[in-house]
Amino acid sequence: MSSPEQWTHPEPGEAPPATAAAPTKEQVIAGLRATSEGGPDLVQLMTPEGERVHDERFDPWVEDVTADDLRNLYRDMVLVRRADREANALQRQGQLGIWVPLLGQEAAQIGVGRALRQTDMVFPSYREHGVAWCKGIKPQELLGIFRGTDNSSWDSQATRFHPYTIVIGNQVLNAAGYAMGQRFEGKVGDDNGEATVCFFGDGATSQGDVHEGFVWAAVYDAPLVFFCQNNQWAISEPTERQSRLPLYQRARGYGFPGIRVDGNDVLATLAVSRWALHECRFGNGPVLIEAFTYRMDAHTTTDDPTRYRLSDELETWKLKDPIERVRVHLVRHDMADQAFFDQIQADSDELAHELREFCVNMPDPPLESMFQNTYAEPNPALDAQRDEFLAYSAGFEGGER
Template identity: 60%
Template sequence: MTIDSVRGAPDTPELAQPDRDGTELIQLLTPEGERVEHPDYPLDLTPDEIRGLYRDLVITRRIDLEAVALTRQGELGIWASLLGQEAAQIGSGRALTANDMVFPTYREHGVAWCREVEPLNLLGLFRGVNHGGWDPAEHGFHLYTIVIGSQTLHATGYAMGIQRDGVLGTDKAGATIAYFGDGATSQGDVNESFVFASVFNAPVVFFCQNNQWAISEPLEKQSRIPLYKRAQGYGFPGLRVDGNDVFACLAVTRKALEAARTGQGPTLVEAYTYRMGAHTTTDDPTRYRLKAEEEAWKLKDPIERVKAYLVRNEMADTAFFDDLDAEAKKFATELRKACLALPDPQPLAMFENVYADKHPLMTEEQEQFAAYLASFEGPVVSEGAAS
């Protein structure tokens, strides 16, 4: 089922690979790095653009690996890894225009990269020294959302605002895109946002990264049908794309966003992918999933398939890959140094910018905490004096 077929356009033959449950999986680049065409999702990229996508994938993964290492060394409080999901994020992220607004979860480091959010700000958030540190309006990228699924309501409300600005169908048109995982589809907020988006025909794309596991809960305990099919029950189109195929994610998201910007309403995109690492660095996936499953998904690695395509079509040589590896290593080294140099905030700063006006309870808590901190500033009594 395609976007056009749900909206009433004539059906066209499907060339995509079926998934193991018989569901169509839109794919433009196979795991072996072979290009395939799809009549509904044409994609014409120059060699420079393909090399650019490959660079995005490599740098994003390197940032992620560095953040995991920093967490293991006690320099970050926690980190939500995107390992294995790079293609879903880079493909969809590069489909965005300047007028679009992103509403992420806490894992969209690749989309943040596409929106030119400084990676150091992401690390600062998880290090506990800032609340995000970037301007959502400047980057078209909202602050990370920890509460599961709540960003879908924010994205829908923002989209309804765009709709009421009367810019849809013009060169000033924008759309919103809400990112969430398969587990979030069980949350009431997500389903409520589907209702609002459908009824008001809001210009929003719901981008579900189905990485197969909602922490330790497998997909089969989340839904008895493919997730993208839920959209049909709400009255708007849904589709499943190979989430490890950066070409397909780019083409599908680009078309869904364009439909939203031209007043055709919402779309649910299910990016079928896999979380290669832990849910967060506090999680141990070996307790609930088999190693064989991870090994099978390694064969579908999003970066390796683009590399295979570049090599097969003589679009990149050994020097290109070596230079990029060196660039990624240097980037990670500088990011690490900058992260370790981030100044710690003053303890009482946690009470600032919480409410617009003073709040009696918070003022009382602030005074109590200030007194507690001050108790450590008095003279130290030696053991001899005490005796």
């Protein structure tokens, strides 16, 4: 039987492999301890108490961050959280079919989002509302997906933000192919190079698509940052039941670097993401980032997290809130006054109002829209189905149903 340390931080040759079908009590405790601490390799530049800590490797990547920049990062996180909370409420009131909360993961998403350049491409899963915000996509533009009125309303080429992907891990293959194209077209090699970032959760690392993406990106030195938001729960399965290794260490099996960052630390996430993107721009990719964070809400609004996790765990992570640590830092170092926080509150109230007004007044899409954008070329069979359906619908009072 492996030791508790082997379960969470094994090194080759240090201990025999685990043989139990289920972890022992000691292994579970070791896994929970690793979950709460993040391990010795965790990159952190700002503690939960708002204290700035230094890291020789990553300090240079944020040395240009000013007080204005920190205030803007704080504003991003507050507004994204408010939009998320409003959308969550809208779903509970029947205005959305489902919603995927990001509560607690704002720093992970804003940190990498603000490290991106306009030329960088993003392949999201379905929770990257904060990254979408950084790419200039309004929260209102996300609602059609969750109301069932469209697949995405933004131009993915103009925004460099691919539509949300619902199939777990599938976006990793798409991202690997896109990044390989960037490499083949010579769009890497200097500071003007392009890069791609692909987002997925800890549970997705058990999907074959993710590992295939790792293989292809590694073999072709694709300029691809694999950004894993480890929020500790793959729906109801904890991370220690997903992997015997810390997730960032999986990269070494494919021959590229992996790094674990405090995903509740927006400054550290910004620094690590800038470094990883720089590596990719110069042709040294790919890179795996594991943002060690926590999902404070349900997996989606169809999930009940009280059935599989303890309230004590939730309360512990509340003390590591990504927004609160920046607020404390700003106040402690006289970087923001009460007028600033009052303005942020007013801005978030206005955003919530605009989001609600937009949602409740969204028009129903025309019936024929479900047949559009299915094939690149005209398809007689699909056209016949469309015409038959529209003729059938016209037979009802009001012309459709």
